[in-house]
Structures are given as structure tokens and as C-alpha cells.
Amino acid sequence: MLDSLPLSRKQIRSVAESTTKISCWEGAIRSGKTIASLLKWLIFIANAPTTGELVVIAKTSQTAHRNLFLPLQDPALFGDITKLIHYTQGAPTATILGRTVHVIGANDAKAEPKIRGMTLCGAYVDEVTLVPQVFFEQLLGRMSVKGAQLFCTTNPDNPAHWFMRDWLSQEGVKPLRRFSFTIDDNPFLDPDYVRDIKAMHEGLFFRRFILGEWVAAEGAIYDSWDRERHIVSSLPKAGIHRWISLGVDYGTKNPFHAVLIGLGVDRKLYAAAEWRYDSRQKRRQLTDAEYSQRLKAWLGEVPQIGPVRPQFITVDPSAASFSTQLQRDKLRPTPAKNDVMDGIRTVSSLLASNQLLVHESCKDLITEIGGYSWDDQAALRGEERPIKVADHGVDALRYALFTTRTLWRHRLALAA
Structure with missing residues (x-):
């Protein structure tokens, strides 16, 4: 044998x-x-x-x-x-x-x-x-x-x-x-594949999944994030090939955050727009029906984009009542895949290979990506967990990308 x-x-x-x-x-x-x-x-x-x-x-x-x-x-x-x-x-x-x-x-x-x-x-x-x-x-x-x-x-x-x-x-x-x-x-392995897969990982994930090292998660989660490289002021001139998904992190006392993901004709993914409602700032909590109606109205006329019908609406899997409301309002939600580490690795690889860009209008998401960090105390216990602070936009982004990865993975340009 x-x-x-x-x-x-x-x-x-x-x-x-x-x-x-x-x-x-x-x-x-x-x-x-x-x-x-x-x-x-x-x-x-x-x-x-x-x-x-x-x-x-x-x-x-x-x-x-x-x-x-x-x-x-x-x-x-x-x-x-x-x-x-x-x-x-x-x-x-x-x-x-x-x-x-x-x-x-x-x-x-x-x-x-x-x-x-x-x-x-x-x-x-x-x-x-x-x-x-x-x-x-x-x-x-x-x-x-x-x-x-x-x-x-x-x-x-x-x-x-x-x-x-x-x-x-x-x-x-x-x-x-x-x-x-x-x-x-x-x-x-094909040398071109090895080159590309190395280019798609940085920091923690490079050391683990390329070099095979057992290293602790520490510091910034998205350590390849670069505001100059990843933030864009416009979507590709050739347009968006497909609106892949809308990731939704549901919140009542915490902020409600939705992130719209499009696949560009240039074979890159774009976090093109966000919708956020913070009940603490507004001093009023919304019901599931109100969230659903406001989200539907926003999709009907996304600022600077126009009407959008994403192929998937990936919703925080713990938000069962909100998903039911979306179904009543004909918005067809999909429970998000909440494999945290695999989802983080997916987003990290996209950022490292320059295959994910964020439109400058996504101000709250941009703020959260830069500050998203590992929990040092959890790491000492052998656990890997992000600090649960200011993570609603990054969670919505992860839901939108990881849940739909079979749709976009084969369409992306090869890593540079």
C-alpha cells in the first residue's frame, strides 16, 4: 500500500x-x-x-x-x-x-x-x-x-x-x-497554491496553519487590518456582480447591526453599507416588528446604492423571535453559522489577501475592526475568545461572510 x-x-x-x-x-x-x-x-x-x-x-x-x-x-x-x-x-x-x-x-x-x-x-x-x-x-x-x-x-x-x-x-x-x-x-502541493495560501494568512493564523506552531491568541484579532489598504471611498466602477448577504447581529439593549456584503465584478468582496440602531443612544428599544420594518425600508433604498435584495440574510442564530418576524415580512432569514474561530479565520484570511474591502460609510464597523481583540484572561485558561465589547458589527460581518462562503469562495481573485 x-x-x-x-x-x-x-x-x-x-x-x-x-x-x-x-x-x-x-x-x-x-x-x-x-x-x-x-x-x-x-x-x-x-x-x-x-x-x-x-x-x-x-x-x-x-x-x-x-x-x-x-x-x-x-x-x-x-x-x-x-x-x-x-x-x-x-x-x-x-x-x-x-x-x-x-x-x-x-x-x-x-x-x-x-x-x-x-x-x-x-x-x-x-x-x-x-x-x-x-x-x-x-x-x-x-x-x-x-x-x-x-x-x-x-x-x-x-x-x-x-x-x-x-x-x-x-x-x-x-x-x-x-x-x-x-x-x-x-x-x-502546487507551488502557486502554497504561495497563495501563505499570502492569505498573517499573524496568529499564519503561525498556526502554515508553520504549524502552537501559539496563544493575543492582541488584535484582525492584525492585518490596515485603514489605508482596506477602506475604500467608492465601490468598483464595473459594479457589484451579486449582493451576497446581509449579516445581522441582533440587539435590544445592545446595538442592532447589519452589514451588507457584495461581490464585485473585480472579484473582491465589499462590506458596502451598514445599518445600526443603538437603543441606549436613542433611549428607546424597538420591537422585532419595528426592527424588521426599518431593515426592510433600508434595503429598499440603501444610501448611495439604491434598492438591494441580498441573496441571504444571515441572522444571529440566538435571535429566533426576530427571524420569525423577518419570515412574516417576507425577508427569508437564514440562521448564521456561528463557528467563531472558523469565522474569524475566514475574515482574517480575506483581509490578509486584500480580498475584503470596507466602504468608508461603514463607520461603526471600521471602528470595531480596529479594536477587536483577544481576551487575554481566557487565553491563560486555554480558551480562545474575543473580548465581548464593541463587537456587533464584526459579528454581523462574520455571519455574512462565513455562512455564505461556498457562494463566493471560488469566484475570488487569487491572492496577490
Whole structure:
């Protein structure tokens, strides 16, 4: 099997040397760690103890399908062996090399009972830092079969994260082997892709996702933000190709903030306009119906733009009653995807590659982007969290961009 795959020396060594109780492939994105770990997982299953059960763990069954089973079932990667890998998206089990493998989502601590009572001989964990600690410890406790092994992958996180503190840093003390990768460890990537992906990351995300370093989040979140570079006084002369979305961060006592996103004919994204209502400044709270009507009226004649019908209105997922009101008013809301770190990374990459520009009329959003910072006290606890102050516009921006990324991602110009 090793001879039939294009593998780097580092990948081959990791497959050969991952013989301890726990083996972890960690490091940069697209560095080859997942393919190496999946190859080892297949080799393990082919020779696994006949007693005990096998499990694949991911944040959700959807991520298990996308991150693991799509590559496992790709003949270009694993050749004829894919004929022996059977999985339907969303199913609770897969069949790999004739063995039944349970597929479990571990999105939060409530997932821990899913593996109680199991006796395991093998486990594969995708993005282990996203798995709750109590779940991981229960998983290890279930691996009582002689010869049982656990294989896992992860991108770098906060150096105070429990998995680094209690496991990766204990290599040689605990039965764990750590294989670290950078993006340059994958010799099969197109050099133009490597150049572009490096250009799309700066600061924290460059060090983590390109260099593979475990570094703490500190200081400004959008550290590539440059008022001279990112603020524009006009939209592209050729026009806006499509009004992608209106991101809405709902507030009653806190400000209500909406940000309009357009995809320019020049293949860049524009935060083109904002609508904001601060009940503390106005000394009057609005009802859901009033917010909806005012937002609808604003979209009917956006200043300096005219009538706009965005393809999506992405709304703070906690604002259920407001979404219901929007539906009554025929505005078709979509619950925003509130994956904070992934959303921040998306916005950060767009700013770093100069693919997101902000119109000068978005004065409140501009003020918030420059001051948006990490919570230092949370970082000391191994958590990554923005300071919850003056973040309504940046949250609306994140909702609008991250929720609709499949619409605009393939249309953007390549990073300079």
C-alpha cells in the first residue's frame, strides 16, 4: 500500500513509527498529516484485534464524512482499496476492510455517554482539540483490548489547551507519539497554491496553519487590518456582480447591526453599507416588528446604492423571535453559522489577501475592526475568545461572510 501512494519521507516515517498507544499527526493545513494518518488507520484495521469495536470520532458526522470518508473513498488517493470502504453520509456505522466501524459525533460534553459501555480495540479521532476533554478521557478508558491504539489529527491550538498540556507535551512520559508537519512538508502541493495560501494568512493564523506552531491568541484579532489598504471611498466602477448577504447581529439593549456584503465584478468582496440602531443612544428599544420594518425600508433604498435584495440574510442564530418576524415580512432569514474561530479565520484570511474591502460609510464597523481583540484572561485558561465589547458589527460581518462562503469562495481573485 505504501508503494502505491505519493507519500513524502515524513509521511512514510510517521506511518512506520506510529506504534504507541496514542499517535497524533499535528501541524499545518494541507501538510499531508491527514492522508498519512488515514493510511495508518487502514493498516491498523487490516490487522486489528478481532475482539473489541472500532470507532471514528469527529466533531459531527458531517465533518467525519467530509474530512475522512471522502478522502478514504477517493481512488486517486487510495486506489482499489476504496472498493472495500463503504459509508453513507450521516450513517452511524461504516464498513472498512470488512470490519464495522462506528461513526460518532462529539460536538460537546453531552456526547460522552455515546461511548459508555463500549470495549474498543481501535479509534480514530479527527481534529482532537475540538473534542471535549471528558469525551477523550472516556474514549481512552474504553480501549482495554490488548493491542488497542488511538490515532488522531489536529491543527495547532492554544499552547494551554488541555490536549497540548496533558498529552502532546508529555511525549516520552505518556504512551504517545507526536508527528509534526508544516505546509512545506508536503512536496506534492502546487507551488502557486502554497504561495497563495501563505499570502492569505498573517499573524496568529499564519503561525498556526502554515508553520504549524502552537501559539496563544493575543492582541488584535484582525492584525492585518490596515485603514489605508482596506477602506475604500467608492465601490468598483464595473459594479457589484451579486449582493451576497446581509449579516445581522441582533440587539435590544445592545446595538442592532447589519452589514451588507457584495461581490464585485473585480472579484473582491465589499462590506458596502451598514445599518445600526443603538437603543441606549436613542433611549428607546424597538420591537422585532419595528426592527424588521426599518431593515426592510433600508434595503429598499440603501444610501448611495439604491434598492438591494441580498441573496441571504444571515441572522444571529440566538435571535429566533426576530427571524420569525423577518419570515412574516417576507425577508427569508437564514440562521448564521456561528463557528467563531472558523469565522474569524475566514475574515482574517480575506483581509490578509486584500480580498475584503470596507466602504468608508461603514463607520461603526471600521471602528470595531480596529479594536477587536483577544481576551487575554481566557487565553491563560486555554480558551480562545474575543473580548465581548464593541463587537456587533464584526459579528454581523462574520455571519455574512462565513455562512455564505461556498457562494463566493471560488469566484475570488487569487491572492496577490
